Structure formats: C-alpha cells, structure tokens
Amino acid sequence: MSQFGIHHVTAISGEARRNVDFYTRILGLRLVKKTVNFDDPGAWHLYYGDEAGTPGTILTFFPWAQAAEGRLGAGELQETVFRVPQASVGFWTxxxxxxxxxxxxxxxRFGETVLSFRDPDGMRLALLGMAGIEREPGWASAEIPAEHALRGFHSVSLMLEDSAATGAILSDVLGFAEAAREGHVTRFQAPGTAVGGIVDLRAVGGFLRGRMGRGSVHHLAFRAADDAAEAEMVRKLAANHGIATTEQKDRNYFRSVYFREPGHVLFEIATDAPGFAVDEPAERLGQTLKLPHFLEPQRAEIESHLPALS
Incomplete structure (x- = not known):
C-alpha cells in the first residue's frame, strides 16, 4: 500500500551538546541514531524521533558549531510543527x-491551538494541540510523562515567492491534496496520513530570499513506501514537471533522491525501509556511534574529532 507524508526534516544547528540537551531533555524526543554526515564525516548527524524512529516523527541535525546564523526568507522551510494531545497544551506552555x-x-491556525517558539539556534518550532491522539504511544523521558510526549509531526510550513508550482508537485507527485486556505497559506494534506501529513505553503511574493545557516532547515524529506514507489515519483517529476533528481543515495536507514523544487526548497524522497533498527537493536537505538561501511576503516580518527554530546 502506498504511504505518503513527511519522512523527516533536517536542519543545521550550532553546538552539538546544546542540541542534544534541548531536543532530548526539554522536548523529550528520543535520540534514535548517532551517526555522521556522510558527506562531512567530521560532523555529527543526529536523529531524534519517537521510540521506534517512525517516519513522520524524525527531526535530524547537522551540528556545525562554527556555522553562521541563518536568515529566514523566501525559499525556505519556515516552521516545523509537532503534535501534542490537546490536554497537554497547558503542560507545554x-x-x-x-x-x-x-x-x-x-x-x-485553521481552528487549532499552536504554541510557537525557537530552539537555542533560532530554528522555528511549534507544538499543536490535537484532540483524539491521547492514546497514541508516547516516548516517556526523565522529565516528560508519556501522556504529554510529542506525537510526531503535525506539519511544516514553507515560505515561497509563489506556491502554485510547488503545490502542483505536492499534488501530482508526493501524494498530497489541497485541503484548506487561510489568508496567504494553502494547506496540503496527504489523505489517510495522521503523522506528518500536512504541508502549508505560505506565498510571500517580494520577500527577501533566505540565507542558509545555524537555525535553518537544510531539507525536507517525503516518504516513499519502497524503491519502486520512489522510482515512480522520480519518473513523474521528470515527465510532468521537467525536474531531474540526483541518483539514488544509500543513507543506511533509507534510500534517497534529492531535487530543488520550484520555490528553491531542497526536497528529498526517502524510502521507509530499512529503518533505524537495521544496525542496532530497537531498545538501544542512538546509544553508540554508527558508521556506514565505507567509513568504518576511519572510525578511530572520526571518533577522536567528533565533539562531545554530554
């Protein structure tokens, strides 16, 4: 069965230790994978999510301590919104x-209560109170009971010069359909997808272009059930929208292609398989540094240069 929606969001942070403290202690997410940026193995790539690292719950970071501060603008993911039970809004406030x-x-927004804030590096986040999700499993942390835990992504919002061409790709290729409008925001929803099923497009014609840096989202990844589903999305992008993707890249936990959508946001299509338990037991996710096979010979050198996380 086809599965659509958001797979993960990847952002740029500053100091790694501060990033881990905020997302695991303050927000109570599980650190589900400690690996390195495959293209820059001197830097961490940290994955946070629910207990199992389910697609639609995953927020990842490239922590570059010396990164300059980013500037939000057109052509960027503006805000990442998590779901919480409606009764937990007071707890989180x-x-x-x-x-x-x-x-x-x-x-x-769209009749729902939203708490907006920033992380220590300036990344824009929000928690949205939802009715009817109280019984969904939550990852309990030392300071956050399971009943108040984050329940994966509600949505992301993109700031675009014009949203029409991006909306066409969401609808034709990525499994979304236009669901609502509010002011300059058009909401797209993946039917039947409860977690990570919403993308809001905010048209901001004439707005200054964004500048990537600390606190910026690097890319937004969408789900493909398997390699065949991903290949069909690649075919549609080329045939219907004139957009070519990269070749497929093996990211160990999913297989991905990348492309720059018409509004200039970097999109990824990532397979659900094989998932984060492919190289360590589910109960021990995120406890040790995991490297792809091609970097294992450099493990000692990599470990000696990575900054401490605690």
Missing amino acids: HRLTAAGVPELTRSE
Whole structure:
C-alpha cells in the first residue's frame, strides 16, 4: 500500500551538546541514531524521533558549531510543527516558559491551538494541540510523562515567492491534496496520513530570499513506501514537471533522491525501509556511534574529532 507524508526534516544547528540537551531533555524526543554526515564525516548527524524512529516523527541535525546564523526568507522551510494531545497544551506552555525558550507565543491556525517558539539556534518550532491522539504511544523521558510526549509531526510550513508550482508537485507527485486556505497559506494534506501529513505553503511574493545557516532547515524529506514507489515519483517529476533528481543515495536507514523544487526548497524522497533498527537493536537505538561501511576503516580518527554530546 502506498504511504505518503513527511519522512523527516533536517536542519543545521550550532553546538552539538546544546542540541542534544534541548531536543532530548526539554522536548523529550528520543535520540534514535548517532551517526555522521556522510558527506562531512567530521560532523555529527543526529536523529531524534519517537521510540521506534517512525517516519513522520524524525527531526535530524547537522551540528556545525562554527556555522553562521541563518536568515529566514523566501525559499525556505519556515516552521516545523509537532503534535501534542490537546490536554497537554497547558503542560507545554508551563514547561517552555520555565525553560526560557525564545519567542514563545500562542495562536490559532485553521481552528487549532499552536504554541510557537525557537530552539537555542533560532530554528522555528511549534507544538499543536490535537484532540483524539491521547492514546497514541508516547516516548516517556526523565522529565516528560508519556501522556504529554510529542506525537510526531503535525506539519511544516514553507515560505515561497509563489506556491502554485510547488503545490502542483505536492499534488501530482508526493501524494498530497489541497485541503484548506487561510489568508496567504494553502494547506496540503496527504489523505489517510495522521503523522506528518500536512504541508502549508505560505506565498510571500517580494520577500527577501533566505540565507542558509545555524537555525535553518537544510531539507525536507517525503516518504516513499519502497524503491519502486520512489522510482515512480522520480519518473513523474521528470515527465510532468521537467525536474531531474540526483541518483539514488544509500543513507543506511533509507534510500534517497534529492531535487530543488520550484520555490528553491531542497526536497528529498526517502524510502521507509530499512529503518533505524537495521544496525542496532530497537531498545538501544542512538546509544553508540554508527558508521556506514565505507567509513568504518576511519572510525578511530572520526571518533577522536567528533565533539562531545554530554
């Protein structure tokens, strides 16, 4: 059966230790994989998510301590929104206030309550209170009971000069359909996808272009059930939209292709398989450094240069 929606979001952070502390302690996500940037093995690639590292819950980071601060603008992913039970909004308001997170605000969007804030590097995040998800499993941490835990992605929002061409790709290739409009925002939803099933396109014609850096989202990945589904998406992109992807790249936990969509955001299509338990038991996810086979001969050197995480 075809499965659509968001697979993961990958962002750029500053200091790695601070990143781990914020996402595991303050937000209570599970660190499901510690590996390195395959293209820059001197830097960590850290994956956070739910207990199993389920597609639609995964937020990943390239921590580059010396990265300059990014500037939000057109052609970027603006905000990453997580789901929480509606009854947990008060818990999270208190917790984030006590933690002193920057720019904490409460608002209503499409009739739902949203808590917006930034992480220590300026990345824009939000928690959205949803009814009816209380019984979904939650990853309990030392400070956050399972009933209040984040339940994967609700949505992401993209800032685009014009949203029409991007919307066409979401609809024709990536399994989404236009669901609602509010002001300059058009909401696309993947039918039947509860977690990571929404992409909001915000048209901001004339807005300054974004500048990638610390606090910026590097790319947005969408789900493909398997290699065949991914290949069909690649075919549609070329045939219907004149867009070529990269060759397929093996990322150990999924197989991916990349392309720059018409609004200039870097998109990835990633397979659900094989998942994060392919190289370590599910109960021990994220506890040790995992390297792809081609980097194993350099393990000692890589480990000696990676910054401490705790």
